[in-house]
Amino acid sequence: MPDLRKNAKGAVVIDDRYSPLVIATFMGETDLELGRWFADLNKKIVLQHAASGRRMVSICDATLATKPTPDMRRFWAEFSNSTTQTMKDATLATFLVMTSPLLRGAITAIGWLSPALRDLETFSTLDEAVREAKVRLAHAGTPIAQLLGSYELPELGVKARSALGA
Secondary structure, three states: OOEEEEOOOEEEEEEEEEOOEEEEEEEEOOOHHHHHHHHHHHHHHHHHHHHHOOOEEEEEEEEEEOOOOHHHHHHHHHHHHOOOHHHHHHEEEEEEEOOOHHHHHHHHHHHHHOHHHHHOEEEOOHHHHHHHHHHHHHHOOOOOOOOOOOOOOOHHHHHHHHHHOO
16 A cells, blocks of 8 residues: 655655566655655565565665765665665565666665665656566566556655655
């Protein structure tokens, strides 16, 4: 079931309707509160997949996000370095969608602090990332037939996006 956390400057939606594909959409500014919420819920979801013995693909869509602050870059580096072996084994791939050259530069800087982030695969559109996720999941024996067309943000995410003007 999709979940949302928002504040005055940003929002994060974690959508697991198409599990084992999980899509997180970041809108506006992600502060430490939103980052911690994402990290906790993401860990819970990944560990649930690990417990069931099935691998997943995670897509983080940052196309509606602002450039991360230095504190958030440090947080994301620490988050990626805290990934357990169980979580790594349960994750088939992690994709990051971003169109902004500024965000790509920020991710490169985070990668210098965190070798784990060097494994991120980047895509310029969400559709490209979803297509590749479907291919990888099918090859792993866990196709996601229920996502037939383009990904649509759940209603709670659409409302949050409108409220933020994103």
